[in-house]
Amino acid sequence: MNYTEPNQIIIQTSDIYKKFRKGEFISLKSTFRGLFEIFNPYKYLLTNQQNNSKSSKEIEDLKEDEFFALKNINLEIKKGERVGIIGKNGAGKSTLVKILAGITKPSFGEITTSRRILPLISLGAGFDEQLTGKENIYLLGAIYQLSKKDIDERYETLVDFAETREFMNTPIKRYSKGMKARLAMSLILSFNPEVLIVDEVLAVGDVAFRKKCIEKIIEMCDEGMTLIFISHSMGRVRACCNRGIIMRKGEIAFDGEVEEAIENYLSNDMGIIKEKKIATVEKKIEILKPQNIEIIREKNINPGFERPTLINLIQHLDAGIFESYPGNGRKWLDISGNSNDVFLDDATLFINKAGGYFEFDGISSSIFLGAKPYLPLGNNPRTIEIWALPHEPSLSQTLLSYGNFEDGKKFAITFSRDEFSLAVGGYRYGTKEISDSIKYGFNQISIVINKNKDETNEILLFLNGDRIENTYKIAGEKKISLNTIFDPNFNHLGISYKNKLYKGAISIFRIYDTALSEKNILKNYFANKFRYNHL
Amino acid sequence: MSNSETYNIWFYRHTIKALIYREINQRYKQAAFGWLWSLIRPLLVAIVFTFIFGNISGLYSSEVPYSLIVFTGLLPWELFSNVLIKSTTSIIRYKKLVTNVSTPKYLFPLVASFSCLFEFFILYAITILIFLGSNFPLNTNILYYPIFALTVLAAGLSIGIWLATCTIWFRDIKFAIGNFLQILILITPVGYSTISIPKEFSYITDLNPLSVIMDSSRYIMLGINKPALSSLMSCTVFFLILLFTGFFFFDYKKSKFADII
Numbered sequence: 001m002n003y004t005e006p007n008q009i010i011i012q013t014s015d016i017y018k019k020f021r022k023g024e025f026i027s028l029k030s031t032f033r034g035l036f037e038i039f040n041p042y043k044y045l046l047t048n049q050q051n052n053s054k055s056s057k058e059i060e061d062l063k064e065d066e067f068f069a070l071k072n073i074n075l076e077i078k079k080g081e082r083v084g085i086i087g088k089n090g091a092g093k094s095t096l097v098k099i100l101a102g103i104t105k106p107s108f109g110e111i112t113t114s115r116r117i118l119p120l121i122s123l124g125a126g127f128d129e130q131l132t133g134k135e136n137i138y139l140l141g142a143i144y145q146l147s148k149k150d151i152d153e154r155y156e157t158l159v160d161f162a163e164t165r166e167f168m169n170t171p172i173k174r175y176s177k178g179m180k181a182r183l184a185m186s187l188i189l190s191f192n193p194e195v196l197i198v199d200e201v202l203a204v205g206d207v208a209f210r211k212k213c214i215e216k217i218i219e220m221c222d223e224g225m226t227l228i229f230i231s232h233s234m235g236r237v238r239a240c241c242n243r244g245i246i247m248r249k250g251e252i253a254f255d256g257e258v259e260e261a262i263e264n265y266l267s268n269d270m271g272i273i274k275e276k277k278i279a280t281v282e283k284k285i286e287i288l289k290p291q292n293i294e295i296i297r298e299k300n301i302n303p304g305f306e307r308p309t310l311i312n313l314i315q316h317l318d319a320g321i322f323e324s325y326p327g328n329g330r331k332w333l334d335i336s337g338n339s340n341d342v343f344l345d346d347a348t349l350f351i352n353k354a355g356g357y358f359e360f361d362g363i364s365s366s367i368f369l370g371a372k373p374y375l376p377l378g379n380n381p382r383t384i385e386i387w388a389l390p391h392e393p394s395l396s397q398t399l400l401s402y403g404n405f406e407d408g409k410k411f412a413i414t415f416s417r418d419e420f421s422l423a424v425g426g427y428r429y430g431t432k433e434i435s436d437s438i439k440y441g442f443n444q445i446s447i448v449i450n451k452n453k454d455e456t457n458e459i460l461l462f463l464n465g466d467r468i469e470n471t472y473k474i475a476g477e478k479k480i481s482l483n484t485i486f487d488p489n490f491n492h493l494g495i496s497y498k499n500k501l502y503k504g505a506i507s508i509f510r511i512y513d514t515a516l517s518e519k520n521i522l523k524n525y526f527a528n529k530f531r532y533n534h535l
Numbered sequence: 536m537s538n539s540e541t542y543n544i545w546f547y548r549h550t551i552k553a554l555i556y557r558e559i560n561q562r563y564k565q566a567a568f569g570w571l572w573s574l575i576r577p578l579l580v581a582i583v584f585t586f587i588f589g590n591i592s593g594l595y596s597s598e599v600p601y602s603l604i605v606f607t608g609l610l611p612w613e614l615f616s617n618v619l620i621k622s623t624t625s626i627i628r629y630k631k632l633v634t635n636v637s638t639p640k641y642l643f644p645l646v647a648s649f650s651c652l653f654e655f656f657i658l659y660a661i662t663i664l665i666f667l668g669s670n671f672p673l674n675t676n677i678l679y680y681p682i683f684a685l686t687v688l689a690a691g692l693s694i695g696i697w698l699a700t701c702t703i704w705f706r707d708i709k710f711a712i713g714n715f716l717q718i719l720i721l722i723t724p725v726g727y728s729t730i731s732i733p734k735e736f737s738y739i740t741d742l743n744p745l746s747v748i749m750d751s752s753r754y755i756m757l758g759i760n761k762p763a764l765s766s767l768m769s770c771t772v773f774f775l776i777l778l779f780t781g782f783f784f785f786d787y788k789k790s791k792f793a794d795i796i
Binding site: 098104121126142144147 | 546547549550552553554556557560561564565631632633634635636637638790791792793794
């Protein structure tokens with residue numbers, strides 16, 4: 001057998017089924033059934049003779065409290081392949097790798113492997129809390145059949161990799177979770193196995209260490225290692241794998257290119273709106289971009305207000321005309337009923353000092369800030385709706401992005417001197433009745449700052465204008481949980497970063513909304529990719 | 536999955552070594568008296584036995600000092616009961632390894648029982664000291680005693696391997712085993728020798744395969760209680776059958792361990 005041949009199949013499974021029982025033996029009846037199953041000589045003889053291959057009738061013959069964790073898995077993994085297995089919780093990913101690693105056996109079906117497989121399923125599974133870090137390294141190494149000499153050779157490099165040198169003579173029980181994980185991880189990665197299975201163990205450890213591990217894994221793959229990688233982080237799967245497998249309810253739903261797999265998984269399993277779709281919101285601005293815009297000069301802006309960004313905004317979006325309106329009376333444009341002749345070339349609005357945006361024929365269009373927007377010109381929509389933000393932005397606020405969520409709710413993201421602000425819902429103008437404000441929040445947002453750099457940045461979060469106690473330190477991406485979901489008081493969320501906004505500093509701003517839809521589908525409300533000059 | 540290395544113990548020598556080290560280390564780490572605790576129980580039992588059987592019950596009458604009778608009985612008994620308990624609970628104690636590492640599962644009861652030799656050798660040394668302390672002549676056969684100890688270990692493992700498999704389904708065994716051993720120590724000739732049992736109760740020891748082990752132990756060390764060849768043979772066959780069937784049973788059920796445990 002030629003071991004260097006790249007296309008050699010090293011793991012092959014045929015019709016693997018794995019049956020699990022839902023309950024335990026709690027009642028007396030099930031205990032007797034369990035006893036009978038354990039001491040059933042007929043079964044023993046049968047399985048030995050037939051070597052686990054059963055007829056399809058037997059496969060279908062499920063008892064009432066049994067279910068298949070894996071169904072009909074046919075998988076071929078060739079040498080050097082980097083397979084990413086993705087799927088929802090409970091899709092059977094871990095069961096599959098446990099079978100591939102030989103930890104448990106399939107109920108039916110066969111698996112042939114021609115290599116020793118190193119499973120990295122639970123970090124520090126062999127660790128003994130009482131022993132020191134060094135003793136544990138030798139213990140865990142021995143569990144993976146390394147001699148003392150073998151470990152001696154790797155010891156220095158792996159301690160350097162784990163960065164735990166000063167604690168090697170401390171009992172593991174005093175280690176932090178992260179340190180334990182680093183130690184185990186660095187030992188496993190020093191093995192140079194032929195097949196490595198990584199089952200979502202990279203989630204522990206900080207960003208820098210995770211990155212180091214991924215780099216090491218990729219390096220090992222380049223040297224010819226076969227990788228089976230399970231992760232819920234699409235970024236890691238994308239980084240490590242070239243083949244993607246989607247598991248759904250115990251079956252392989254997709255097997256192919258990793259990019260396709262990720263896209264398929266995100267849209268079908270996670271219900272995440274792809275960035276592409278959101279882009280249509282931005283496109284709408286272009287479609288409805290009014291022609292012949294006259295930009296009101298600065299002289300027209302009330303000198304009492306400092307709005308350096310306003311002109312930028314207008315230039316940026318080419319979207320609206322703003323006129324100073326010194327009065328502070330409260331008016332709004334009544335355009336209902338006689339829609340054809342309301343098209344005013346220079347209507348003025350004063351809406352509650354808040355920003356907002358227009359909707360023409362149900363499509364969001366131009367935006368306005370603060371008090372005094374002009375209706376954009378140039379097209380003749382049948383209906384106009386004006387949406388105002390539910391909060392009062394500061395005067396120098398810039399509306400960066402706005403749009404509709406899938407369920408029709410509006411959002412807008414604004415930026416003032418040092419703070420991003422996200423507002424959801426809002427008051428609806430433009431029809432006779434003013435609907436109740438729809439207020440709801442989010443439970444998780446994701447912020448990406450300086451994605452390419454490792455430096456840690458401090459950000460502050462403001463909820464309804466009040467600072468949330470915690471200061472978040474962020475390097476790269478961070479998800480922050482906020483209990484604003486269905487909070488009747490949720491108004492807007494502000495994010496302050498370094499008190500200044502640098503170009504490209506905040507590159508992606510995503511909001512996860514898990515509970516809004518009853519199906520609990522994770523939605524990725526991608527708001528914008530804004531790159532702004534510093535202000 | 537067929538793996539030619541699975542049954543190659545030599546291939547797993549490092550694993551076995553490290554696990555035995557861990558087993559022993561785990562027992563006595565962070566205890567100020569350390570391994571000295573392993574002596575407390577046998578010594579307490581010896582004191583109680585000396586009090587009950589040596590003084591009160593009148594079961595004892597021999598030219599051999601009673602302390603030697605007790606210790607030659609306790610030596611195999613402690614090994615047997617330790618091996619039985621440790622191997623029975625081995626799989627559930629190594630739960631994390633069973634469910635996460637593809638180490639062959641038979642290593643765990645094996646490692647658990649061999650680690651009991653540590654306590655055995657401590658008690659063995661104490662027994663030799665007691666021999667030296669008493670005026671009873673020291674038999675050279677005592678040097679071969681560790682080989683006999685291995686057969687006792689196998690006897691303990693033969694039951695332990697069965698129970699280890701069943702414990703995965705029924706944790707009841709973990710609780711029952713302690714109670715069972717407490718009764719067994721009384722009906723087994725540990726604190727008394729078989730010759731001092733009245734004829735009408737001798738069937739208890741005749742039916743108990745452990746009494747052959749106790750007899751053999753005393754025969755090796757003291758030269759008394761020579762076991763009959765027939766009972767020696769039947770005892771050996773009994774434990775050998777248990778051991779082999781136990782390993783087959785274990786091997787047959789091992790693929791379910793990670794799912795059920």
